[in-house]
Amino acid sequence: xxxxxxTGSALRVLARQEIRHYLRHRLFWFSAVLMVVSTTYSSSHxxxxxxxxxxxxxxxxxxxxxxxxxxxxxxxxxxxxxxxGAVAVPERVxxxxxxxAVVVPFTLAMIDWVVEVVVYQTHPPxxxxxxxxxxxxxxxxxxxxxxxxxxxxxxxxGLVLARWVPRRGTAALAAIVLVILTILLQGNFSGGxxxxxxxxxxxxFGPMGWNxxxxxxxxxxxxxxxxxxxxxxxxxxIAAVYHDPESDRRRLRxxxxxxxxxxLALGVLTLTVGYTEPISxxxxxxxxxxx
Amino acid sequence: MLLYLRWSxxxxxVAVAALLVxxxxxxxxxxxxxxxxxxxxxxxxxxxxxxxxxxxxxxAVVDVTPRGLAWRTAARAPAPALLAGVWLVTVWHxxxxxxGHAxxxxxxxxxxLAAGTAWATSRRAAGNPMPGLALAATVxxxxxxxxxxxxLPDQLPVFPYGTATPGQWATSLVAWSAVAxxxxxxxxxxxxxxxxxxxxRRPVTAGGPGRPDGGTTGVGHAGRSTWAASRSGATRQ
Numbered sequence: 001x002x003x004x005x006x007t008g009s010a011l012r013v014l015a016r017q018e019i020r021h022y023l024r025h026r027l028f029w030f031s032a033v034l035m036v037v038s039t040t041y042s043s044s045h046x047x048x049x050x051x052x053x054x055x056x057x058x059x060x061x062x063x064x065x066x067x068x069x070x071x072x073x074x075x076x077x078x079x080x081x082x083x084x085g086a087v088a089v090p091e092r093v094x095x096x097x098x099x100x101a102v103v104v105p106f107t108l109a110m111i112d113w114v115v116e117v118v119v120y121q122t123h124p125p126x127x128x129x130x131x132x133x134x135x136x137x138x139x140x141x142x143x144x145x146x147x148x149x150x151x152x153x154x155x156x157x158g159l160v161l162a163r164w165v166p167r168r169g170t171a172a173l174a175a176i177v178l179v180i181l182t183i184l185l186q187g188n189f190s191g192g193x194x195x196x197x198x199x200x201x202x203x204x205f206g207p208m209g210w211n212x213x214x215x216x217x218x219x220x221x222x223x224x225x226x227x228x229x230x231x232x233x234x235x236x237x238i239a240a241v242y243h244d245p246e247s248d249r250r251r252l253r254x255x256x257x258x259x260x261x262x263x264l265a266l267g268v269l270t271l272t273v274g275y276t277e278p279i280s281x282x283x284x285x286x287x288x289x290x291x
Numbered sequence: 292m293l294l295y296l297r298w299s300x301x302x303x304x305v306a307v308a309a310l311l312v313x314x315x316x317x318x319x320x321x322x323x324x325x326x327x328x329x330x331x332x333x334x335x336x337x338x339x340x341x342x343x344x345x346x347x348x349x350x351a352v353v354d355v356t357p358r359g360l361a362w363r364t365a366a367r368a369p370a371p372a373l374l375a376g377v378w379l380v381t382v383w384h385x386x387x388x389x390x391g392h393a394x395x396x397x398x399x400x401x402x403x404l405a406a407g408t409a410w411a412t413s414r415r416a417a418g419n420p421m422p423g424l425a426l427a428a429t430v431x432x433x434x435x436x437x438x439x440x441x442x443l444p445d446q447l448p449v450f451p452y453g454t455a456t457p458g459q460w461a462t463s464l465v466a467w468s469a470v471a472x473x474x475x476x477x478x479x480x481x482x483x484x485x486x487x488x489x490x491x492r493r494p495v496t497a498g499g500p501g502r503p504d505g506g507t508t509g510v511g512h513a514g515r516s517t518w519a520a521s522r523s524g525a526t527r528q
Contacts, residue, residue: 027429027433030433031433031436034436034442038440056439057440057442060440061436064435064436064439065432065436068429068432169304169343171428172336172339172427172428172431172432175435176315179329179435179439180318180329180332183325183328184326188325209325
């Protein structure tokens with residue numbers, strides 16, 4: 001049997017094990033239950049915007065909590081490897097196995113997104129919400145980026161942090177910093193903060209306070225933003241694998257540079273292609289958001 | 292006790308938590324309508340930080356020293372008290388921005404502190420040396436997630452928003468007050484039970500280190516913790 005075959009076999013076995021661990025993690029269950037509750041509630045109490053901003057639930061619950069879940073699983077995997085003594089499975093294989101466990105939050109987020117799509121199609125938003133000219137695909141792409149991509153990216157960020165900053169409190173602190181930065185980079189400040197598209201979670205439309213609470217698009221292209229986020233996810237996996245000193249770091253550096261450049265290009269394109277200026281709905285919302 | 296306080300409490304982490312709490316509430320103060328989820332995040336951070344203050348890395352060692360859990364908890368109390376002080380000051384400073392419910396917000400934070408302290412003390416009494424770390428890693432992201440999403444805002448107004456009705460604020464206040472009261476009861480019972488348990492479970496053996504009056508020695512709650520640790524440790528392996 002070749003080394004490659006053995007590694008592949010170990011990866012498959014470990015991946016299945018990490019997926020099971022993710023499924024059994026109490027924080028995942030907490031987030032999953034809240035997700036189901038939130039989705040059920042929003043589906044039965046459809047807002048005038050038809051849940052156009054509902055990507056927040058998956059992003060916060062599967063993304064932020066997923067960060068901590070994956071951090072915890074990675075540290076657990078490290079402790080098990082340390083206890084085993086002689087390392088039978090390289091760290092990079094364990095990292096890849098852990099990365100494959102994101103299939104769990106990804107699946108849940110996809111289900112949630114499909115529900116949101118159905119709700120959006122069956123209960124079109126009212127005229128005072130989504131600005132005129134904004135397509136359904138635009139709205140659904142935003143929801144996909146905010147929900148599904150965050151559900152994948154959050155756990156991968158947890159994996160990277162566990163590999164590079166394995167200190168007590170890192171996950172909790174990272175969750176708080178993530179929440180603070182995300183809230184500040186929603187595009188809710190004057191001009192819509194075009195640079196915010198480089199952040200991992202943001203809005204592309206909504207009732208903006210700086211525009212008299214009118215529904216307004218903020219600069220950025222959500223289709224390219226989703227691709228940008230996908231490139232960041234790939235970078236995260238590379239960063240986690242790169243931590244293993246026995247990995248082929250020279251090759252990984254080349255791949256990381258290529259993916260990093262692609263991510264940068266996609267980020268710049270997100271800024272420059274599509275709605276580069278805010279578009280506001282001339283109608284004032286009939287009810288303040290949140291009521 | 293001061294020496295114990297100085298070396299046992301993770302002051303850097305407490306300072307970071309206090310600074311973060313102050314920052315979060317200051318941000319809420321600047322734009323409560325936009326940044327309100329940070330209020331819930333701060334409350335969750337208080338619960339996690341309070342529990343973290345009570346972690347005893349060398350639990351297996353200190354559990355068999357003459358200083359009991361009650362003494363050690365009392366010695367560490369200035370750390371949660373400092374967090375409570377920071378919370379009081381920051382909420383007072385931001386009182387005009389809290390949708391007219393500064394009192395309810397204040398109770399949320401104090402209840403979270405009490406709950407974190409009670410939970411950590413309860414787990415410590417059961418023999419778990421570092422329960423705070425696990426609690427912080429769970430409750431902080433969970434609280435932040437809840438504050439962001441606010442699921443079932445009508446039925447479960449955990450962190451009511453500016454658009455919440457007075458009834459929802461009242462429900463929230465009652466619930467948080469109940470959490471605070473229950474936490475204080477649990478805390479008192481745990482700290483007191485340590486001695487009661489010792490009297491019940493550690494009979495003085497002939498020739499052993501018993502007191503002249505027939506009571507037990509001041510070994511703290513070592514017997515309980517050791518017993519509980521062996522019980523829970525077996526399941527954790």
